[in-house]
Amino acid sequence: MLAVTVNVKDRLLEIRDVDRKGKGNVLLKTLRNGICGTDREIANFKFKYTQPEEGEYLILGHEALAKVISVKDEGLFKENDIVMPINRRGCGKCLNCILGRPDFCDTGLFRETGIRGLDGFMREFFYDDAEYLVKVFPGIEDIAILAQPLSDLEKSVEVILKIQERLNWRCWDSTYSCRKALIGGTGPIGILTSLLLKTMGFDVTMMNKREINEVEEEIVKETGINYYDNTKGLGSLEGGFDIYFDTTGYIPLILDAIRLSKRNSIIALFGFPSTDIKGDFNSDLLFNIIDKQIAIVGLENGQKPHFERALVHLATWKSIWPKTMAKLITRKVKIEDFEEVKKAIKEKGKDEIKVTIEWG
Ligand code: BGC
Ligand code: ZN
Ligand code: ZN
Numbered sequence: 263m264l265a266v267t268v269n270v271k272d273r274l275l276e277i278r279d280v281d282r283k284g285k286g287n288v289l290l291k292t293l294r295n296g297i298c299g300t301d302r303e304i305a306n307f308k309f310k311y312t313q314p315e316e317g318e319y320l321i322l323g324h325e326a327l328a329k330v331i332s333v334k335d336e337g338l339f340k341e342n343d344i345v346m347p348i349n350r351r352g353c354g355k356c357l358n359c360i361l362g363r364p365d366f367c368d369t370g371l372f373r374e375t376g377i378r379g380l381d382g383f384m385r386e387f388f389y390d391d392a393e394y395l396v397k398v399f400p401g402i403e404d405i406a407i408l409a410q411p412l413s414d415l416e417k418s419v420e421v422i423l424k425i426q427e428r429l430n431w432r433c434w435d436s437t438y439s440c441r442k443a444l445i446g447g448t449g450p451i452g453i454l455t456s457l458l459l460k461t462m463g464f465d466v467t468m469m470n471k472r473e474i475n476e477v478e479e480e481i482v483k484e485t486g487i488n489y490y491d492n493t494k495g496l497g498s499l500e501g502g503f504d505i506y507f508d509t510t511g512y513i514p515l516i517l518d519a520i521r522l523s524k525r526n527s528i529i530a531l532f533g534f535p536s537t538d539i540k541g542d543f544n545s546d547l548l549f550n551i552i553d554k555q556i557a558i559v560g561l562e563n564g565q566k567p568h569f570e571r572a573l574v575h576l577a578t579w580k581s582i583w584p585k586t587m588a589k590l591i592t593r594k595v596k597i598e599d600f601e602e603v604k605k606a607i608k609e610k611g612k613d614e615i616k617v618t619i620e621w622g
Contacts, residue, residue, distance in 0.1 A: 526556075
């Protein structure tokens, strides 16, 4: 069977025949994979945590839509169900993992499909256990692949709200309409975070270091999210912000955000730094964090409840923001087009949002 593999010893990205289907009670056929920034980092041998399950190669992929082919014990799933597998698996030792929250694994011995220690979903078939599968309801198969990255963000926003419960954070009308969220980066993560915070009533601005492009213009028009070009820094953003959500990993921008964010704000860090860039953390910034009581939090990985919530949000957005939702998957490549697939995994194209691999 075909699979997309990364050979960590010879530093090769390949599409080839493998006989690794993994373990589990449910046999699945892959319908579609999403390509994410992490896949790109892994395929370019820049990701710090890449680890094969066995031997020298790792089967790539942590975003998948799949069809149930057969089930050993009938119960949760049946043949032909459309499902999504969750991507992080617990260490089996710590309490958080045992209670189904390996996103907060205490030992750090969790594994992630297609990333660290477990083969991923960019293969024709795989076995998995029912407990790691989430059912996709009808009507959203076209965009359901976005539920994996969105699950990370559902978890992130849940954490942000929990942290901000440290103060009276709701507005006079008990909503979040007076709270400003600034999102750094307009890739899939930046856009999905903006949509999510907008749904929750925040005043949302997404930003990039360039002029707004056509798709972003449409998103702004349809959803009421604002766009800010930060070529000249954050200085001319009026009124500051209560959340800065970073998807860029660009340290100078993050430090600027700390400097300009409002009192009692939260700096949410999601994007890994992709280059070895340094920034100037100094006493002035430390004064800023302490005196303004800024909370800074690192965010990673969503779990089953977050996948479920993500699917519901996608269905909602498809009905309230149809034009936006039709624009997020910018390209589909067929698995048979080996060179195209490899290129799509290695490099991000211009104005690309989400690219998928189609298994037919
Ligand atoms: C995945 C997360 C994962 C993270 C770190 C992201 O691309 O979507 O679920 O936890 O990478 O490995
Ligand atoms: Zn990802
Ligand atoms: Zn654990």
